[in-house]
Amino acid sequence: MQHFVLEQALNYLIDQGGVNLGALNGKVLHFALEDLALDVNFICTNNRIFVTTDATTAIDVDIKLKSSVFLALLQGEDLTELLRQDKIIIHGDVKTAQLLVDLLQQIDIDLEEVLSKYIGDIFAHQAGKLGKTFKKSKNSIEALKDELTTLLVAPSKSNLFKDKGI
Amino acid sequence: MDKTTHFGFKDVVTDDKQSLVRGVFDSVASKYDLMNDVLSFGAHRLWKRYTIASSNVKVGDKVLDLAGGTGDLAIKFRKKVGDSGQVILSDINAAMLGEGRKNLINNGVFGVEFIQLNAQNIPFADNTFDCVSIAFGLRNITDKDQALAEMHRILKPGGCLLILEFSKTDSELLKKFYDFYSFSVMPKLGGIIANDEDSYQYLAESIRKHPDQETLKTMVLDAGFSFCEYHNLSGGIVALHKGIKV
Ligand SMILES: C[S@@+](CC[C@H](N)C(=O)[O-])C[C@H]1O[C@@H](n2cnc3c(N)ncnc32)[C@H](O)[C@@H]1O
Numbered sequence: 272m273q274h275f276v277l278e279q280a281l282n283y284l285i286d287q288g289g290v291n292l293g294a295l296n297g298k299v300l301h302f303a304l305e306d307l308a309l310d311v312n313f314i315c316t317n318n319r320i321f322v323t324t325d326a327t328t329a330i331d332v333d334i335k336l337k338s339s340v341f342l343a344l345l346q347g348e349d350l351t352e353l354l355r356q357d358k359i360i361i362h363g364d365v366k367t368a369q370l371l372v373d374l375l376q377q378i379d380i381d382l383e384e385v386l387s388k389y390i391g392d393i394f395a396h397q398a399g400k401l402g403k404t405f406k407k408s409k410n411s412i413e414a415l416k417d418e419l420t421t422l423l424v425a426p427s428k429s430n431l432f433k434d435k436g437i
Numbered sequence: 438m439d440k441t442t443h444f445g446f447k448d449v450v451t452d453d454k455q456s457l458v459r460g461v462f463d464s465v466a467s468k469y470d471l472m473n474d475v476l477s478f479g480a481h482r483l484w485k486r487y488t489i490a491s492s493n494v495k496v497g498d499k500v501l502d503l504a505g506g507t508g509d510l511a512i513k514f515r516k517k518v519g520d521s522g523q524v525i526l527s528d529i530n531a532a533m534l535g536e537g538r539k540n541l542i543n544n545g546v547f548g549v550e551f552i553q554l555n556a557q558n559i560p561f562a563d564n565t566f567d568c569v570s571i572a573f574g575l576r577n578i579t580d581k582d583q584a585l586a587e588m589h590r591i592l593k594p595g596g597c598l599l600i601l602e603f604s605k606t607d608s609e610l611l612k613k614f615y616d617f618y619s620f621s622v623m624p625k626l627g628g629i630i631a632n633d634e635d636s637y638q639y640l641a642e643s644i645r646k647h648p649d650q651e652t653l654k655t656m657v658l659d660a661g662f663s664f665c666e667y668h669n670l671s672g673g674i675v676a677l678h679k680g681i682k683v
Contacts, residue, residue, distance in 0.1 A: 275491070275668070278491075278493070279490065282493050282495075286495060286496075299683070312664070314664060314681055314683065316594070316595035316681070316683060317567060317593065317594070317595025317596065318495075318595075319493045319495065319595075320493075321493065321597070321664070321679075321681055323664050323666045323679075323681070324666055325664050325665060325666040329663075
């Protein structure tokens with residue numbers, strides 16, 4: 272369910288004009304945090320991003336790293352330096368990977384919070400954390416928070432299906 | 438020998454299914470929205486909101502809602518795409534589209550276009566839409582593979598298909614309750630509120646005949662979509678399949 276939150280947040284930023292997909296448009300990036308159950312594809316297409324967990328497709332860039340390294344990246348650590356230290360594995364174009372990292376840095380969601388909850392269900396109150404991010408327009412922030420809060424209450428109840436497509 | 442297909446739990450001649458389905462929706466059209474609220478305890482509204490949020494539809498997008506009936510999704514899409522976008526509400530059934538038109542007017546929503554069409558033969562050019570949706574419609578379509586191929590054809594590269602449909606729950610407890618509710622309560626309520634027990638019996642049966650989550654995902658991929666994933670809602674009673682054409 273977290274990838275739904277990520278997708279909403281990224282597209283919100285794109286819509287607000289805060290992020291330009293630019294060279295990422297048309298690329299599919301696989302992104303996995305090896306120590307957490309976070310394994311997603313970012314499909315950048317038609318000027319928007321779909322975040323999926325589906326593993327059936329041709330990937331342009333494959334990025335694998337540990338969550339601690341990811342957090343370091345978000346805090347501004349240099350990607351090439353981490354690559355040199357073998358802390359990140361990238362198959363494919365490193366420049367494209369860098370563009371994705373830049374994008375994720377801009378979200379500025381409390382990603383640590385998202386990651387820490389990744390294994391469990393997301394709860395409505397967590398969606399509230401997203402609000403921190405969207406400093407631009409207070410009304411839109413409130414609207415997005417309301418929307419996510421309402422939406423996430425129902426689907427997230429389904430623990431039974433946690434590993435089955437959510 | 439004539440080819441057959443299922444109509445609920447009955448086997449019928451394939452060519453007859455469409456008119457039998459039409460009979461069901463001609464009959465339920467005027468009470469459709471009320472019955473939806475009663476039978477799902479209002480949950481269908483939440484499922485539809487989740488569908489819209491998952492669509493990533495933006496201002497200026499072109500959206501086609503197939504089997505759109507009384508227009509719940511079209512109303513929400515219209516707000517998302519704004520005046521520079523385009524939303525088309527389509528259905529094979531004129532009575533359902535008529536209810537849709539009333540519903541939109543009652544909600545003060547204008548600018549949605551209406552088209553009566555069969556989702557198996559969609560009269561639009563290749564690569565036209567940013568998003569195609571179908572809510573609780575696919576299970577009524579005779580040739581689902583053909584309809585999925587059509588949806589793929591009319592989507593632009595990067596376009597998104599959303600299929601909201603009843604599905605299979607893995608919970609034994611939920612399954613027991615749901616079976617009892619679908620076959621013993623739903624048709625009776627259909628009889629009392631809409632004066633049409635048979636149609637609601639068909640609707641309950643058609644849900645059971647519909648492919649499960651994984652089967653439908655395979656069908657979407659086979660239709661040419663590069664990605665498909667599904668999200669179970671309400672314990673898998675309903676699933677949203679999202680296909681992306683890259
Ligand atoms: C259960 S209703 C769903 C209406 C609406 N989408 C909703 O979610 O409330 C199913 C609809 O599918 C339509 N339908 C059935 N077969 C169809 C086909 N081959 N092409 C297009 N629409 C079809 C019916 O007329 C009916 O309006």
